Amino acid sequence: MLPYETLEESKNVLGRDLTLGETLWFNYSVKKSEFVLHGHNTLFLCIFYSIATIPFILIELSGHKKLNKYKIQPSVTRSFWEMFKCYKNVMWTFIVTVGPLQIISYPTIKWIGIRTGLPLPSGWEMFWQLLVYFVIEDYTNYWLHRLLHCKWAFENIHRVHHEYKTPLGLSAPYAHWAEILILGFPAFLGPALVPGHILTYWLWFILRQLEAIETHSGYDFPWNPTKYIPFYGGSAYHDYHHYVGGRSQGNFASVFTYCDYIYGTDKGYRYKKRMYEKISPTNTFNVQNYKVD
Numbered sequence: 057m058l059p060y061e062t063l064e065e066s067k068n069v070l071g072r073d074l075t076l077g078e079t080l081w082f083n084y085s086v087k088k089s090e091f092v093l094h095g096h097n098t099l100f101l102c103i104f105y106s107i108a109t110i111p112f113i114l115i116e117l118s119g120h121k122k123l124n125k126y127k128i129q130p131s132v133t134r135s136f137w138e139m140f141k142c143y144k145n146v147m148w149t150f151i152v153t154v155g156p157l158q159i160i161s162y163p164t165i166k167w168i169g170i171r172t173g174l175p176l177p178s179g180w181e182m183f184w185q186l187l188v189y190f191v192i193e194d195y196t197n198y199w200l201h202r203l204l205h206c207k208w209a210f211e212n213i214h215r216v217h218h219e220y221k222t223p224l225g226l227s228a229p230y231a232h233w234a235e236i237l238i239l240g241f242p243a244f245l246g247p248a249l250v251p252g253h254i255l256t257y258w259l260w261f262i263l264r265q266l267e268a269i270e271t272h273s274g275y276d277f278p279w280n281p282t283k284y285i286p287f288y289g290g291s292a293y294h295d296y297h298h299y300v301g302g303r304s305q306g307n308f309a310s311v312f313t314y315c316d317y318i319y320g321t322d323k324g325y326r327y328k329k330r331m332y333e334k335i336s337p338t339n340t341f342n343v344q345n346y347k348v349d
């Protein structure tokens with residue numbers, strides 16, 4: 057809830073007219089409690105998961121030849137019902153795990169000082185905070201994910217996420233509830249260390265989810281704008297991790313490639329990709345058809 061009740065009052069506090077964005081934010085948030093605004097995260101998670109996966113579902117169901125050549129594991133196809141089963145499981149996990157986590161974490165969010173009022177953050181402030189969140193999440197996720205590949209943790213927790221040797225957009229958050237909690241920690245760490253506005257906080261979780269969906273999509277399109285992000289891992293990178301499965305001792309990072317490079321856990325992948333590109337320079341890296349060991 058904003059500390060001012062009217063637009064006039066907020067203008068006086070800020071000492072200037074409100075921008076269009078600030079007026080919209082005022083009208084939206086003035087009567088909502090901070091708890092409700094915080095709870096939007098679970099709602100966004102469900103909405104963006106349901107919407108952002110649609111294009112990949114349609115591509116998969118269409119079996120379009122032109123798009124099929126960008127498929128990383130082209131021999132595996134999914135039926136509508138297989139995909140729906142995955143969707144149902146994930147939505148259930150969101151409701152029984154992420155929802156309660158949002159409620160329990162509310163006092164922490166209040167304590168770390170995520171602000172909800174005016175003024176709104178500038179574009180620059182949002183950009184650098186999001187960048188910091190991505191770097192912190194990537195680094196912490198790398199080590200936790202690597203730990204999840206220890207024998208006990210893999211068999212009891214991480215095995216669920218690896219049921220998909222051929223990942224699909226819908227399977228990005230498909231995991232054991234304990235993994236959702238464990239890997240939720242790196243996602244919260246950035247905002248906890250560098251707290252910002254709740255809009256940045258929302259945007260962070262939305263972008264991280266979109267990134268995970270794209271990374272698990274099973275398609276590596278050459279026109280993807282993420283190709284221009286330095287050190288970005290992308291779908292072929294993570295697909296390889298799923299393809300190798302439980303034995304995998306590489307490509308652990310969630311977003312970027314530099315952790316695997318620094319700690320030497322991408323050697324096998326880089327070697328295979330290099331060899332594949334020599335043989336087939338114009339095609340998408342196809343982990344299944346690649347025979348050199």
Ligand SMILES: [Zn+2]
Nearest residue numbers: 201214218297
């Ligand atoms: Zn893994």
Ligand SMILES: [Zn+2]
Nearest residue numbers: 217272294298
């Ligand atoms: Zn994965």
